[in-house]
Amino acid sequence: MRIKSLVAKKWKYMTLQQKLSLFFMITAMVILAVNLYMYAVLNAMAERVEEVYVSNVSLNDLAQALDYVQDSMESYLNTKSSEAMEAYYRSDQQYRQLQERLNGQATANEILLTEKNIRNLSETYLELAASVIQAKRGRNVERYGALYEEARLLYEEIHTFIYSLNNEQFKDNSQNYQVLMVSLRNMEVTSVVILLLVQLVNVSLIVVSTRAITKPLQRLAVVADEVAGGNFEVEQIPVQSMDEVGIVTGTFNQMVGNIREYIRQLQQTMERENRLKERELMMQSHLKDAQLKYLQAQINPHFLFNTLNAGAQLAMMEEAERTGEFLENVAAFFRYNVRKNDQDATLEEEIRLVDNYIYILNVRFSGEILFSREIDEEVLTVRVPSMILQPLVENAVNYGIRNIDREGRIELSVYRQRGEICISVWDNGAGMEPERIRQVLAGEVRETDPGSSSNGVGMHNVMERLRLYFHDRAKLEIFSEGKDRGTEILITILEEEEKECTE
Amino acid sequence: MAEGNTYMGKKAMGILLAVMSVLLVVLFVALRRFSEGVYTGYQETYETYDQHYVLITDGEDSDFWNKVYESALGEARQEGVYVERFGEGLAVDYSRNELLKMAIQASVDGIIVPGDEDEDTIALINEAVEKGIPVVTVLQDSTGSLRNCFVGNNNYNLGQEYGRQILELLPEDGKKSRVMVLANESRADTSQNLTMLGIRETLEQELGKDIPAVESRPVDNTGNFSAEESIRDIFLDPGEMPDILVCLNEVYTRCAYQAAVDYNQVGTVQILGYYDSETILNAVAKNIIYSTITLDAEQMGRLCVQALEEYRQTGYTNSYMAVDTRLITMEEAAKLLESRQRAETSAG
Numbered sequence: 001m002r003i004k005s006l007v008a009k010k011w012k013y014m015t016l017q018q019k020l021s022l023f024f025m026i027t028a029m030v031i032l033a034v035n036l037y038m039y040a041v042l043n044a045m046a047e048r049v050e051e052v053y054v055s056n057v058s059l060n061d062l063a064q065a066l067d068y069v070q071d072s073m074e075s076y077l078n079t080k081s082s083e084a085m086e087a088y089y090r091s092d093q094q095y096r097q098l099q100e101r102l103n104g105q106a107t108a109n110e111i112l113l114t115e116k117n118i119r120n121l122s123e124t125y126l127e128l129a130a131s132v133i134q135a136k137r138g139r140n141v142e143r144y145g146a147l148y149e150e151a152r153l154l155y156e157e158i159h160t161f162i163y164s165l166n167n168e169q170f171k172d173n174s175q176n177y178q179v180l181m182v183s184l185r186n187m188e189v190t191s192v193v194i195l196l197l198v199q200l201v202n203v204s205l206i207v208v209s210t211r212a213i214t215k216p217l218q219r220l221a222v223v224a225d226e227v228a229g230g231n232f233e234v235e236q237i238p239v240q241s242m243d244e245v246g247i248v249t250g251t252f253n254q255m256v257g258n259i260r261e262y263i264r265q266l267q268q269t270m271e272r273e274n275r276l277k278e279r280e281l282m283m284q285s286h287l288k289d290a291q292l293k294y295l296q297a298q299i300n301p302h303f304l305f306n307t308l309n310a311g312a313q314l315a316m317m318e319e320a321e322r323t324g325e326f327l328e329n330v331a332a333f334f335r336y337n338v339r340k341n342d343q344d345a346t347l348e349e350e351i352r353l354v355d356n357y358i359y360i361l362n363v364r365f366s367g368e369i370l371f372s373r374e375i376d377e378e379v380l381t382v383r384v385p386s387m388i389l390q391p392l393v394e395n396a397v398n399y400g401i402r403n404i405d406r407e408g409r410i411e412l413s414v415y416r417q418r419g420e421i422c423i424s425v426w427d428n429g430a431g432m433e434p435e436r437i438r439q440v441l442a443g444e445v446r447e448t449d450p451g452s453s454s455n456g457v458g459m460h461n462v463m464e465r466l467r468l469y470f471h472d473r474a475k476l477e478i479f480s481e482g483k484d485r486g487t488e489i490l491i492t493i494l495e496e497e498e499k500e501c502t503e
Numbered sequence: 504m505a506e507g508n509t510y511m512g513k514k515a516m517g518i519l520l521a522v523m524s525v526l527l528v529v530l531f532v533a534l535r536r537f538s539e540g541v542y543t544g545y546q547e548t549y550e551t552y553d554q555h556y557v558l559i560t561d562g563e564d565s566d567f568w569n570k571v572y573e574s575a576l577g578e579a580r581q582e583g584v585y586v587e588r589f590g591e592g593l594a595v596d597y598s599r600n601e602l603l604k605m606a607i608q609a610s611v612d613g614i615i616v617p618g619d620e621d622e623d624t625i626a627l628i629n630e631a632v633e634k635g636i637p638v639v640t641v642l643q644d645s646t647g648s649l650r651n652c653f654v655g656n657n658n659y660n661l662g663q664e665y666g667r668q669i670l671e672l673l674p675e676d677g678k679k680s681r682v683m684v685l686a687n688e689s690r691a692d693t694s695q696n697l698t699m700l701g702i703r704e705t706l707e708q709e710l711g712k713d714i715p716a717v718e719s720r721p722v723d724n725t726g727n728f729s730a731e732e733s734i735r736d737i738f739l740d741p742g743e744m745p746d747i748l749v750c751l752n753e754v755y756t757r758c759a760y761q762a763a764v765d766y767n768q769v770g771t772v773q774i775l776g777y778y779d780s781e782t783i784l785n786a787v788a789k790n791i792i793y794s795t796i797t798l799d800a801e802q803m804g805r806l807c808v809q810a811l812e813e814y815r816q817t818g819y820t821n822s823y824m825a826v827d828t829r830l831i832t833m834e835e836a837a838k839l840l841e842s843r844q845r846a847e848t849s850a851g
Contacts, residue, residue, distance in 0.1 A: 106553070116555065117605075117609040117611075157605055163594050164594045164595075187534060197526060204520070204523075
């Protein structure tokens with residue numbers, strides 16, 4: 001159990017490479033070991049097969065040695081030569097050596113028993129041969145003749161024994177050979193089965209191990225896919241080992257956690273900012289509200305208008321006619337403002353407001369402004385957004401002719417031309433650079449202080465309202481030939497549009 | 504869930520691996536067994552013995568000698584002695600005397616051989632005894648030799664037994680009947696003469712001088728299968744056909760029986776047989792052979808070894824050991840066959 005936990009611990013801290021190498025090494029070693037073992041067993045068996053017929057070979061050697069003894073003896077008997085003698089002794093020695101290897105004990109095994117018989121017969125034969133040689137030396141012709149005959153018989157008999165034994169052994173050996181062959185075949189089959197099985201075990205081991213390694217990776221991939229899809233609310237992946245996958249898994253867990261935390265913080269920050277912005281906006285609107293209330297409180301038009309009327313009546317009663325007229329004009333101007341602030345009006349009403357305005361200005365600036373107008377009476381009923389002409393005239397006064405030394409002139413002309421109604425405000429004042437014209441038309445120049453030099457309605461405002469009212473069928477253009485060459489502001493309204501609108 | 508899966512997978516995998524390992528171990532054991540089987544199959548172990556006796560018989564390789572040999576071997580093994588049937592496995596068929604000579608030259612420790620009165624045989628037996636190899640003659644004696652012991656029946660008694668059987672078979676005027684005794688031509692011993700004498704004297708005792716003609720017919724034994732040929736010759740010559748045919752050994756009995764069947768002479772020729780092999784017993788049971796006389800072959804083998812052992816241990820032994828003879832008639836043959844079959848089936 002301790003070893004198991006130790007191995008598990010060791011396993012946990014191995015790198016992927018080490019793990020894979022270990023697996024492949026183990027499987028390779030197993031196959032190698034099995035192969036070596038089987039090779040050894042088969043080799044041993046092959047040696048056995050080689051040994052099977054060894055006994056036959058040694059018997060053949062014995063028979064040869066016996067022949068050698070007999071031949072050398074005969075040769076000696078024939079020649080009595082010392083070479084033959086020498087050969088005889090050598091052969092005797094050789095045969096004795098071989099003969100002594102044979103079994104000398106009585107046993108139930110027929111082969112061994114025959115060996116014993118051969119051994120003993122050979123003993124007798126060698127003694128006989130020795131006697132023959134002895135008799136030949138002693139020139140005892142009769143004796144060596146008889147002895148030789150006996151030895152020859154025995155020699156033949158021993159041959160028969162050896163031959164028979166050889167046969168027996170061959171039969172026996174063949175049987176053994178058969179047994180060996182059957183065993184060999186069995187072993188081959190078994191070996192193949194073992195190899196296949198080992199291979200199977202190895203394959204399953206590899207499958208298991210690679211799965212153990214890739215499983216965490218797969219799990220990681222699935223979770224990573226989910227995270228990539230935008231779901232950060234995934235479970236933590238359990239880290240089972242400390243290899244690369246384990247480390248990546250751990251890091252991934254941490255990363256997901258971090259992202260989640262970051263998103264949470266971001267959301268908090270945004271919420272806070274939103275709250276701040278809201279407050280700021282509210283404050284702004286409150287401020288505007290206050291400003292408006294203040295302005296409203298300052299100039300209650302009805303109050304102003306009634307006051308001015310009262311002033312006019314007072315002037316009439318005192319017979320100050322010009323004052324009375326002035327006050328009437330001022331009253332009319334404000335009345336228009338009160339009445340028409342957010343409605344449309346006829347061109348006639350607009351022109352009248354311009355008249356009032358010019359009158360007031362001429363009183364204020366003692367007739368400095370030469371205002372002339374050229375009106376096509378037919379278009380006086382055309383309806384336009386209110387308060388579009390007065391601001392243009394006001395602009396011409398304020399930016400065009402106010403600061404010039406010569407006599408300032410303003411011309412208002414309203415006419416029909418090629419199906420369009422043209423409203424032109426021309427002055428001979430300061431003029432405008434093309435760049436300035438572009439800026440004004442693009443709305444880049446804004447009245448920085450809405451309450452300062454006009455009654456709050458600027459050029460841009462006019463353009464916007466024309467656009468809203470005529471849906472871009474009306475057009476405002478500014479023409480100027482340059483500095484001190486005067487400015488013309490021209491509004492053209494497509495007549496169909498105008499009709500449509502009037503209906 | 505995922506962990507549950509891995510757990511299950513691990514468990515299944517573990518079981519699979521365990522099964523495979525067990526299978527592997529089994530296969531390795533099988534492999535081991537195969538390779539060991541080769542070794543043990545190759546090298547058997549044999550008992551070894553102190554002494555080496557040989558049993559030498561001539562060409563007649565019969566059931567009888569097999570039985571003698573088996574019983575001798577069984578007896579000898581108890582004494583730590585091995586008995587070899589000398590010359591049995593040789594490629595050349597040597598004569599009994601040649602084998603005897605070789606056995607002497609091979610310095611065996613004891614010889615069991617059927618003897619005869621031939622000079623060469625006697626000389627060889629004497630040579631063996633002089634070289635310190637005890638010799639027991641079996642079935643037939645070599646009376647003039649130095650053999651240490653003879654194990655066999657009394658041939659005169661055997662003749663008497665045959666005589667009594669002949670008397671049973673003789674008709675009223677038995678005088679005209681012919682009795683033929685098949686004798687071994689090559690065997691120069693007195694045992695056959697003793698048997699003949701026993702037959703004649705028994706007949707004379709009963710019938711006086713008027714006994715039927717009792718003729719000894721030598722069977723040519725020199726070549727292989729010659730015995731069978733000469734016995735058939737008898738059946739082929741009507742003039743020679745005897746009324747009663749006495750066979751003095753197992754092979755003659757079987758030849759005579761087969762010839763009688765083949766030439767349709769059953770009943771014409773009455774056969775008195777020798778030995779109790781299954782064929783012979785069957786023939787007796789069917790009354791093709793009138794009766795057979797058997798020697799106790801097992802006892803014979805046992806006695807031979809006992810005689811040799813006695814001599815080896817004490818230096819002395821009885822010069823004659825008697826083997827029982829037994830007459831088997833039709834009824835007894837049937838019983839014997841039955842009991843043998845029972846023994847076989849129970850042994851099988």
